[in-house]
Amino acid sequence: xxxMHIGMQHFLVVSAALFTxxxxxxxxxxxxxxxxxxxxxxxxxxxxxxxxxFSAHLHDLTGQVFSMFVLTVAAAExxxxxxxxxxxxxxxxxxxxxxxxSLKG
Amino acid sequence: xxxxxxxxxxxxxxxASALMVITARNPVHAVLxxxxxxxxxxxxxVMLGAExxxxxxxxxxxxxxxxxxxxxxxxxxxxxxALRVGMKKHLPVGLFVGAALFAELIWLYLSWQxxxxxAERVTMPTPDAAYITNTHALGHVLYTNYVxxxxxSGLILLVAMIGAITLTLRDRxxxxxxxxxxxxxxxxxxxxxxxxxxxxxxxx
Numbered sequence: 001x002x003x004m005h006i007g008m009q010h011f012l013v014v015s016a017a018l019f020t021x022x023x024x025x026x027x028x029x030x031x032x033x034x035x036x037x038x039x040x041x042x043x044x045x046x047x048x049x050x051x052x053x054f055s056a057h058l059h060d061l062t063g064q065v066f067s068m069f070v071l072t073v074a075a076a077e078x079x080x081x082x083x084x085x086x087x088x089x090x091x092x093x094x095x096x097x098x099x100x101x102s103l104k105g
Numbered sequence: 106x107x108x109x110x111x112x113x114x115x116x117x118x119x120x121a122s123a124l125m126v127i128t129a130r131n132p133v134h135a136v137l138x139x140x141x142x143x144x145x146x147x148x149x150x151v152m153l154g155a156e157x158x159x160x161x162x163x164x165x166x167x168x169x170x171x172x173x174x175x176x177x178x179x180x181x182x183x184x185x186x187a188l189r190v191g192m193k194k195h196l197p198v199g200l201f202v203g204a205a206l207f208a209e210l211i212w213l214y215l216s217w218q219x220x221x222x223x224a225e226r227v228t229m230p231t232p233d234a235a236y237i238t239n240t241h242a243l244g245h246v247l248y249t250n251y252v253x254x255x256x257x258s259g260l261i262l263l264v265a266m267i268g269a270i271t272l273t274l275r276d277r278x279x280x281x282x283x284x285x286x287x288x289x290x291x292x293x294x295x296x297x298x299x300x301x302x303x304x305x306x307x308x309x
Contacts, residue, residue: 006112009215011149014116016210018123020203025127027199028192032185034132034178038139041170042123045146048158056153058219061229061246064155064239065254068247071158071165072258076265078170082177083269089181 011053018046033095037081044074112152119145132178132185140171157240 025039048067055063089095122142129135143166150159229250232242247255302308 004106004109006109006152009217010112010116011153012214012217013211014119014149016207016214017120019210020207021120021123021127023206024199024203027195027202028127029189030195032189034174034183035127035135038126038135038174041139041166042126042142045142045166048162049146049149052150052153052155052158055231056155058223058227059231060227061231061242064158064243065229065247065251067155067158068161068243069254069258071161073261075165075170076261079173079265079269080272082173083272086177086181087272089183095181095183 008053008057011049015046015050015053018049019043022046031096033081033085037078037085040081041074041078044070108152112149115145115148115152119149130185130189132183133175136171136174136178139174140167143167143171154234155239157243 019042022039022041022043025042026036029035029039048070051063051067051070053063055061055067085095088100092100119142122138122145125138126135126142129138143162147159147162150156150162229246232245237245300308
C-alpha cells in the first residue's frame with residue numbers, strides 16, 4: 001500500500017478504524033447510553049465512508065444512494081433512541097441502564 | 106502530493122475525534138468531538154467526489170442529529186462520573202476485541218481485488234463530473250430507479266417522528282389552552298350589556 005498515492009485502500013483503512021472505534025466505545029461505555037448512541041453513529045458513519053469509497057472507485061452511483069438511506073435510518077434511530085432515553089430519564093432520574101430490572105422475576 | 110496531505114490531515118483528525126468521543130469525560134465535549142468527526146468525514150467525501158453526500162452529512166448529521174444530542178445532553182442532569190465506573194475493568198477485553206476486529210478488516214480490505222467482469226456489471230454508472238454534477242446525477246437516479254426506497258425512507262422518518270412525539274409528549278394538568286369552538290360560539294348577549302348612563306354621572 002503506497003503512502004503518497006491515495007487509493008481505495010486508504011479510505012477503507014479509515015473506515016475500518018472508525019468502525020473499530022465505535023465497537024470499542026460500546027465496550028468501554030456500557031453504562032452510558034448517550035455514548036453508546038454516539039458510538040452507533042460512528043459505526044454508521046464508517047459504513048457510509050466504505051460505501052462512498054466503493055462507489056467512487058467502481059464508478060457506480062449505487063453506493064452513494066445507499067449511503068443516503070443509511071443516513072436517513074441513522075437520523076431516525078438517533079431520534080427514537082434519544083426519545084426513549086428522555087422518557088426513561090423522566091421516570092428513573094438517571095441513565096444507568098443497569099437499573100432497568102423491574103420486570104425481572 | 107497535496108491530495109495525500111489533505112487526506113492524511115482529514116483522516117487523522119477524524120480518527121482522533123472518534124477516539125475522543127468515546128473517552129471524553131464531559132458529555133458536551135463528546136458531542137462536540139462527534140461534530141468534528143462528521144465535518145472531517147464530509148471533507149473525505151468531497152475528496153471522493155461525492156459532494157452531495159458531504160453537504161447532506163453537514164446539514165443532517167451535524168445540523169440535526171448532533172444538535173439533538175446536544176439538547177438531550179444539556180437538558181438531562183446526568184452524573185457522568187458515576188457512569189464511568191467500571192471502564193478500566195472492560196478496557197483489556199475491549200482492546201483485544203477492537204484489535205482483532207481491526208486486524209480482520211484490514212486484512213480483508215488490503216487483499217480485496219475486483220472481479221474480472223466488475224466493470225460491465227455496474228448498476229448505475231457515475232457520469233463524467235465534467236458534464237453533470239454529483240447532485241444532478243444522484244437526482245437522475247434517486248427519483249426513477251430508487252423511487253420505492255426513497256418513499257420508504259420517507260415513511261421511516263414519519264414513523265420516527267410519530268414515535269418520538271408519542272414517547273415524550275405528556276399532558277400536564279393546569280395548562281390553559283384556547284377552546285376555539287367556545288370562542289367562536291360566543292354570543293354578544295352573553296357577554297355584553299348596554300347600560301344607559303346619564304351625562305356626567307359615572308359608572309359605579
